[in-house]
Amino acid sequence: MQKAVFPNRVLPYLLLAPQVAITIVFFYWPASQALYQSMLKEDPFGLKSKFVGLQNFTQVLGNPDYLNSVRVTVVFSVSTAVLAMALALFLATAAEKVVRGKGFYRTMLIWPYAVAPAVAGLLFLFMFNPSMGTFAYLLRDAGYRWNPLLDGDQAMLLVVVAAAWKQISYNFLFFVAALQSVPRSLIEAAAIDGASSTKRFWTIVFPLIAPTTFFLLVVNTVYAFFDTFGIIDAVTGGGPAQATQTLVYKVYNDGFVNLDLGGSAAQSVILMAIVIALTAIQFRYVEKRVHYA
Amino acid sequence: MAKIELKDVRKVYHGGVEAVKGVSLSVEDGAFVVLVGPSGCGKSTLLRMVAGLESISSGTIAIGDRVVNELEPAERDIAMVFQNYALYPHMTVRKNLEYGLKNRKMASGEIARRVDEAAKMLEIGALLDRRPGQLSGGQRQRVAMGRALVREPAAFLFDEPLSNLDAKLRVQMRAEIRRLQRRLKTTSLYVTHDQLEAMTLADTLVVLNAGRIEQAGSPMEVYERPASLFVATFIGSPAMNLLPLGAGGIAGLTAPDGLLSGAGPAKTLGIRPEHMRLADGEAPRPGEMRFDLTVTGVEVVGAESFVYGTLPEGGPEVAVRVAGYSHVEPGTRLAAAADPAYLHRFDRETGRRI
Missing domain, CATH: 3.40.50.300 (P-loop containing nucleotide triphosphate hydrolases)
Structure with a gap:
C-alpha cells in the first residue's frame, strides 16, 4: 500500500472526520450504551435502575432458553449461508452457459434482492401457511404432514429457505462477476490437459473464485445473524416453542416484548463479541487458504 | 508424432x-x-x-x-x-x-x-x-x-x-x-x-x-x-515497393525495351528495397532500370539504412536499402537503379503473380 504524505497536518484528520463521526454515532455510541445498559437492572415500571455488575451476564448464560437460542442460531446461520451460497453458485455457473437471453436471466435472478426481508417472509408465509398457503395445501395433498406452526424442524426449514432465497440474488451477482474474471484460456488449457468439466470446476474455477467465496461467507454469516430478523418475525415469530428463536430475535423479544432491558443488553453485548470473534477467525484461518491471484 | x-x-x-x-x-x-x-x-x-x-x-x-x-x-x-x-x-x-x-x-x-x-x-x-x-x-x-x-x-x-x-x-x-x-x-x-x-x-x-x-x-x-x-x-520489412504500371509506363522510371510494355492485363510491378541501390552520379548501366527519386526521408536502422523517395508526378513512394549510414537530405533528387531480374509482376485485378 502506498503511503500518502499530506503537507497540512490538519487536513488528513478533516478528511477522516465524516467516516469517524458516522462510526462513532452509529456504532461506538450504541455499543457503549449497550455495554452500560447490560450492567443495570431496571424496576418493573422503568422508573429507576441499579448497577448489578455482571449479574445479567451470568443469568443469561445460565439460562437454558439462551443456550437453546445459541444452538438455533448456529443451525440457522450455517444452513442459510451454505444453502444461499451453494444455490447461488449453481445458478451462476448455469448463467455462464446461457447463450440467448443472458441479460434477462440475470436480471430476473437479481430481483429478489430488492424485496424487503419482512415482505420476503410474508411471501413465504402465504405460500406455506398451513391454513391458507398454496404449497402447504399441495404438500398435505401429497400426504406430507406439513405444519410449521407445530413442528419446530419444519419451521426452521421454512425460515432457512426464506432467508436463503433472499440472499441468493446477492451471492449470485458476486459469483457471476467472479466466474467472468476467470480467464477463458485457463479453462481451455485444463480441457486440453484432460480435465472433465466437473474436474475443471473443482480444480481450476473453484480455487480461483475462492476470494469471492470467502467474502460471501463473511457477508452471509453476518446476514444470517443480524438481517434475518424481519423474516423470522414475519414467518414464525421465533416459534413454535422457541424453535426458530435466534439470538437476535431473542434480544428483541426479551428487551422489547418482555421488557428485560438489562438482560437484553447483555445478550447484545455477547452477540457483538460472537460476531467480532467469528469474523476474526474467518479472516485469520480461512483467508490463509485463499489464493488471491 | x-x-x-x-x-x-x-x-x-x-x-x-x-x-x-x-x-x-x-x-x-x-x-x-x-x-x-x-x-x-x-x-x-x-x-x-x-x-x-x-x-x-x-x-x-x-x-x-x-x-x-x-x-x-x-x-x-x-x-x-x-x-x-x-x-x-x-x-x-x-x-x-x-x-x-x-x-x-x-x-x-x-x-x-x-x-x-x-x-x-x-x-x-x-x-x-x-x-x-x-x-x-x-x-x-x-x-x-x-x-x-x-x-x-x-x-x-x-x-x-x-x-x-x-x-x-x-x-x-x-x-x-x-x-x-x-x-x-x-x-x-x-x-x-x-x-x-x-x-x-x-x-x-x-x-x-x-x-x-x-x-x-x-x-x-x-x-x-x-x-x-x-x-x-506482408512478408518483408520494409514492404516490397509496388509500382502500378500505366499505359504510358511509369513516370520517372526508365527501363530496357519491352520491360514495361502494357500488353495483357493491368499490372503492378514489385521490387524489394534490397534489390535496389542508389546510383547517383553513376552512368546508367545497360539492361538496368533507373528511378528518378525525390528523397522524402531516411530511416537508419544501424547496419543498414532505408532511403525513401517518391517518383515524379505524384508517383508511388519507394524504399531503397543502403548499407551502413546514409546521409541523404530529404528533398534531394537522386537516381536509383535495379536489376530487372528481381522484378515481380502482379495482375492488378486479381492480385495474383504473373
Whole structure:
C-alpha cells in the first residue's frame, strides 16, 4: 500500500472526520450504551435502575432458553449461508452457459434482492401457511404432514429457505462477476490437459473464485445473524416453542416484548463479541487458504 | 508424432460471419508449420479448431490417421501454448506441469521423470516450487512450454506464444523453440502475426488472408516468389515497393525495351528495397532500370539504412536499402537503379503473380 504524505497536518484528520463521526454515532455510541445498559437492572415500571455488575451476564448464560437460542442460531446461520451460497453458485455457473437471453436471466435472478426481508417472509408465509398457503395445501395433498406452526424442524426449514432465497440474488451477482474474471484460456488449457468439466470446476474455477467465496461467507454469516430478523418475525415469530428463536430475535423479544432491558443488553453485548470473534477467525484461518491471484 | 491434415475446413459463426473459408493444409510428421497473417485473418480460429476449442463448421481435421472433428480437446493428443500462457495461478510450477499427466492417471514415477526432464531441458528446475505469479514473463513462457513438453503429445500448437515478451526475450525464445522442436521432432503448428518470427521458425510458411490460404511454401520460396500482392507486401520489412504500371509506363522510371510494355492485363510491378541501390552520379548501366527519386526521408536502422523517395508526378513512394549510414537530405533528387531480374509482376485485378 502506498503511503500518502499530506503537507497540512490538519487536513488528513478533516478528511477522516465524516467516516469517524458516522462510526462513532452509529456504532461506538450504541455499543457503549449497550455495554452500560447490560450492567443495570431496571424496576418493573422503568422508573429507576441499579448497577448489578455482571449479574445479567451470568443469568443469561445460565439460562437454558439462551443456550437453546445459541444452538438455533448456529443451525440457522450455517444452513442459510451454505444453502444461499451453494444455490447461488449453481445458478451462476448455469448463467455462464446461457447463450440467448443472458441479460434477462440475470436480471430476473437479481430481483429478489430488492424485496424487503419482512415482505420476503410474508411471501413465504402465504405460500406455506398451513391454513391458507398454496404449497402447504399441495404438500398435505401429497400426504406430507406439513405444519410449521407445530413442528419446530419444519419451521426452521421454512425460515432457512426464506432467508436463503433472499440472499441468493446477492451471492449470485458476486459469483457471476467472479466466474467472468476467470480467464477463458485457463479453462481451455485444463480441457486440453484432460480435465472433465466437473474436474475443471473443482480444480481450476473453484480455487480461483475462492476470494469471492470467502467474502460471501463473511457477508452471509453476518446476514444470517443480524438481517434475518424481519423474516423470522414475519414467518414464525421465533416459534413454535422457541424453535426458530435466534439470538437476535431473542434480544428483541426479551428487551422489547418482555421488557428485560438489562438482560437484553447483555445478550447484545455477547452477540457483538460472537460476531467480532467469528469474523476474526474467518479472516485469520480461512483467508490463509485463499489464493488471491 | 503425427501428421495433421486439414481438408476444406470452414468456420461460420452465428450470424453468418465466415472466419475460415475453406482451408486445406497438410502438416507433415515432424514439420514446423507457421500460420502467419494480419489480425482477423482466421489463423487463431484455425489453430483453435485443430485444438478442439472451436467447433468445425465443415470439412475435416485429422491428426495422425484419426479424424478428430468430434473429439474433445483432451482426446486429440495435442498440447497447446497460449498467448497469455494460461498457467494455473493457484498451483506451483510443478503442479502446473503435473496437472495434465495426473488427469490422465499416469503413474507417479513416470510423472516425476517427465517433469524433471522437461525442467532440465527448459532450465526451470529452480522454479518448480514457485507459483506463476512469482515468475517473470520469460520464465512463465518456459513453464508454459514445459507443460506442453511433459505431455509428449502428437503435436504442439502455439498460439502467438511470444507476443507478450519484450523484443530481446522474444528473439531468444524464438531460437529456443526452434532448437527444441528440431530436437524433439514433434509436429508443430504455430500461429503468429509477426512475419519475422514466421520466417525464422518455419519449415513451411502458410500465409493466411481473410480466411483463405494465400500461399504456402518454404520461407525463402514465399519471400522470393510471393504468389500475390498481399503476400508480397506482408512478408518483408520494409514492404516490397509496388509500382502500378500505366499505359504510358511509369513516370520517372526508365527501363530496357519491352520491360514495361502494357500488353495483357493491368499490372503492378514489385521490387524489394534490397534489390535496389542508389546510383547517383553513376552512368546508367545497360539492361538496368533507373528511378528518378525525390528523397522524402531516411530511416537508419544501424547496419543498414532505408532511403525513401517518391517518383515524379505524384508517383508511388519507394524504399531503397543502403548499407551502413546514409546521409541523404530529404528533398534531394537522386537516381536509383535495379536489376530487372528481381522484378515481380502482379495482375492488378486479381492480385495474383504473373
